[in-house]
Amino acid sequence: MARLRRMPRQLHAASGRPRRSYDQYCATARALDAVGDRWTLLIARELLAGPRRYTDLHADLPGVSTDMLASRLKDMEREGVAERRRLPAPAAATVYALTDRGRALLPVLDALAAWGGPALTDPGPTDAVRAHWFALPLRRLLGALPTGGATGLVDVRVDEGEFHVRVGALPVDECHEPYGDGPAPGGADTRLALSTTVCAALARGDLSLAEAVRRGEVRVHGTGEVAVLLGASTGPSGHRPG
Known part of the structure; x- marks a missing residue:
């Protein structure tokens, strides 16, 4: 049997790959070389919501140490996944943002969320929760x-x-994030209200969105196309007439 040749570790820098490379000539391995380390994809999840300051990232990634976060951001910059920007006055703050290559991780995170949804059973006593997750x-x-x-x-x-989400064929670029924390800038045309328990049931696949609306567990209000499809109330509270 032919022996597999491994690239010497000292050549990793010359090859442009991280020192922790899998050393496999495989597209999946190359992807994991770039974003497979602990915390990297969760940082990308946060940055898909738009540019973030280091302190904001640290606040929304409970459990990550400051050294680890700084190291992962540096790795993401090296891989061309994220970049640092300086906001103009009056903000005058440094933020981290995804590059085009980083934003291309959206379908990867979508697939991981769909695959992991069934694991969203009751939260554990130490589980952190953020709305935009x-x-x-x-x-x-x-x-x-x-x-x-x-x-x-x-x-x-x-x-x-x-939080807010963009639905449909809207451009996903640095000016049109797929989702974000807080209400949509400029206002949304559809508004939903539901409990965390129902949201988790939807993510697990235990409950369909249509059924949750019919049962009054998702309250819909607005005049947008999504609101109309879900059967929005015209009342100010967003409750369906009954």
Whole structure:
């Protein structure tokens, strides 16, 4: 049997690959060389919501040490996945943002969220929760509606707070993030309100969005195409008339 040749570790820098490379001539291995380290994809999840300051990233990644976060961001810059930017005055702050290569991770994170959804059983006593962590599964469900090309901005309120998602064939670039923390800048044309428990059931696949709306567990309000498809109330509270 032929012996496999491994690239000497001292040549990794010359090859442009990280020192922890798998040393496999395989597209999957190369991808994991770039983003397979612990925390990297979760940092990308945060940056898909838009440029973030280091302190904001650290606040929304509970459990990561400051040294680890700094190291991972440096790795992501080296791999061309993220970059540092200086915001103009009056903000005058340094932020991290995804590059085009980094934003191309969206379908990867979508697939991971769909695969991991069934594991969202009851949260453990030490589990942190952020509202916008539900953006990926809910955006996928809204995008699967029989919209016929409908687009829209959707504000979503759960127990932990509010986030917004873009639905349909909207451009996903640095000016049009697929989702974000808080209400949509400039306002959304659809608003949803639901509990964290229902949101988790939707992500697990235990409950369909249509059924949750019919049962009143998802309250819909607005005039956008998504709101109309879900059967929005016209009342100010967003509750369906009954």
